Amino acid sequence: MKRILSGITPSSSKGLHLGNFFGAVKPHLEFQEKGECFFFVADLHSLNSVFSPSEVSANSKNIFIEYLSFGIDPQKTTFYLQSDITPIPYLQNILNNVVTVSELARMHAYKDKLQKETDSQSINFGLFSYPVLMASDILMFEADIIPVGEDQAQHVEIAREIAKTFNNRYGEVLKVPELYVKKEVAKVPGTDGLRKMSKSLGNDISIFEDEEIIKKQIMSIVTDPARIHPTDPGDPAKNPCFAYLNLLNYNKIKKEVDPTVIEMMDQYKRGTIGDVTIKRIMFNTFMECFSDARAKKRKLERQSDTISDIRTNGSKRANEIANKTLEKVKKAIGIW
Numbered sequence: 001m002k003r004i005l006s007g008i009t010p011s012s013s014k015g016l017h018l019g020n021f022f023g024a025v026k027p028h029l030e031f032q033e034k035g036e037c038f039f040f041v042a043d044l045h046s047l048n049s050v051f052s053p054s055e056v057s058a059n060s061k062n063i064f065i066e067y068l069s070f071g072i073d074p075q076k077t078t079f080y081l082q083s084d085i086t087p088i089p090y091l092q093n094i095l096n097n098v099v100t101v102s103e104l105a106r107m108h109a110y111k112d113k114l115q116k117e118t119d120s121q122s123i124n125f126g127l128f129s130y131p132v133l134m135a136s137d138i139l140m141f142e143a144d145i146i147p148v149g150e151d152q153a154q155h156v157e158i159a160r161e162i163a164k165t166f167n168n169r170y171g172e173v174l175k176v177p178e179l180y181v182k183k184e185v186a187k188v189p190g191t192d193g194l195r196k197m198s199k200s201l202g203n204d205i206s207i208f209e210d211e212e213i214i215k216k217q218i219m220s221i222v223t224d225p226a227r228i229h230p231t232d233p234g235d236p237a238k239n240p241c242f243a244y245l246n247l248l249n250y251n252k253i254k255k256e257v258d259p260t261v262i263e264m265m266d267q268y269k270r271g272t273i274g275d276v277t278i279k280r281i282m283f284n285t286f287m288e289c290f291s292d293a294r295a296k297k298r299k300l301e302r303q304s305d306t307i308s309d310i311r312t313n314g315s316k317r318a319n320e321i322a323n324k325t326l327e328k329v330k331k332a333i334g335i336w
C-alpha cells in the first residue's frame with residue numbers, strides 16, 4: 001500500500017478557503033480511500049510569518065479542526081500537529097548540510113519575498129530554510145506520494161533532490177517520494193478573476209466564515225467589466241463563477257429545472273442572464289456543498305476532549321515512525 005503525506009500551514013486566522021479546499025484538502029481526502037495517509041498541520045512552518053504566540057496556537061487549532069471537519073478520518077489516517085513530532089526539526093538540522101545555499105535561493109517562496117521586501121537582510125532564516133523543514137516532514141515518513149498545490153511543487157522537488165544527495169553521500173537510507181499535483185484544480189482563480197485565490201490577496205472565499213461574509217465575498221466576484229447591463233453580451237471566461245460552479249459539481253447537485261453551467265455560459269454570451277443571478281446560484285451551491293463541513297466544525301469546536309484525543313493518538317503513531325527514521329539517519333551519518 002502506498003504511503004501518502006501532506007500538510008497545510010496555518011499561516012492565518014482566516015481559515016481555509018475554496019482554493020485550499022480544491023488544491024489541498026480534497027485531493028488529500030481522495031487519497032484517504034486509496035492508501036496509508038499521513039496528514040498534518042504544519043505549525044512550525046507558520047513561525048516564519050506569525051509572531052504572536054496566541055495567533056500561532058489559535059490558527060493551528062483552527063486549521064486542525066477545519067481539516068477534520070472536511071472528513072479526515074483519524075481511524076484511517078495518521079493525523080497530527082507537526083510540532084508534536086520532535087524528530088522533525090532534528091532531521092531538518094541534519095538535512096541543512098545536504099542542500100546548498102544557492103539551491104535554496106532559487107525557491108519561489110523565497111524569491112517572491114525577496115522581491116516584495118524592501119530590506120532583503122530582514123528576511124528570516126526560517127523562510128529560507130522552509131523547504132528543508134518540508135523535506136524533513138516528507139522524508140521522515142518514507143512517503144511514496146506527496147499531493148500538493150502547484151505552488152508547493154518546487155518544494156517537493158527539492159525534497160527529492162535532498163533525498164538523492166543524502167543517499168549518494170551515505171547510502172540508500174531515504175525514500176525518494178513522487179510529486180502529485182492534480183491538474184484540473186492546480187490553480188483555483190481568485191474572486192478578482194486575475195490571480196490565484198489566496199488569503200493574503202484578499203480574493204478568497206472562506207469556507208467556514210459567517211454566511212453574511214461569504215455572501216459579500218461571492219457578490220464581490222469581479223465579472224466581465226464590459227458588461228454594464230444584464231442584457232449586454234458577456235465573456236464567460238471573464239467570470240470565475242463558472243469555474244467555481246464546475247469545481248463544486250453544480251451540474252450534479254442542481255435541480256432538474258435549473259440551467260446547467262454550459263447553458264448559463266451560453267445565456268451569458270447572449271446577455272440573457274444577469275451577474276447577480278449567477279452569483280446567487282453560486283452562493284446557494286457553495287452553502288449547500290459545505291453545509292456538512294460547517295456543521296461538523298461547530299460541533300468539534302465544542303468537543304475539546306475529542307480533539308485532544310485525536311491529537312495525542314496521531315502524534316503517538318507519527319512519533320514512533322519518526323524516531324525509527326531518525327535513528328537510521330543518525331547511524332548513517334555517524335552520530336551515535
Ligand code: ADP
Nearest residue numbers: 019020023024149150186187188196197198199
Ligand atoms: P494561501 O495562498 O491562501 O496563503 P497557502 O499557501 O496556505 O494558501 O496554501 C495551502 C494549501 O492550499 C497549499 O497546498 C496550496 O497549494 C493550496 N492552495 C492555496 N491556494 C490555492 C489555489 N488558489 N488553488 C489551488 N490550491 C491552492
Ligand code: TRP
Nearest residue numbers: 005006007008009042134137138
Ligand atoms: N508548505 C505547505 C503549505 O504551505 C505545507 C507543508 C509543510 C507540506 N510540510 C509539508 C506539504 C510536506 C506537503 C508535504 O501548504
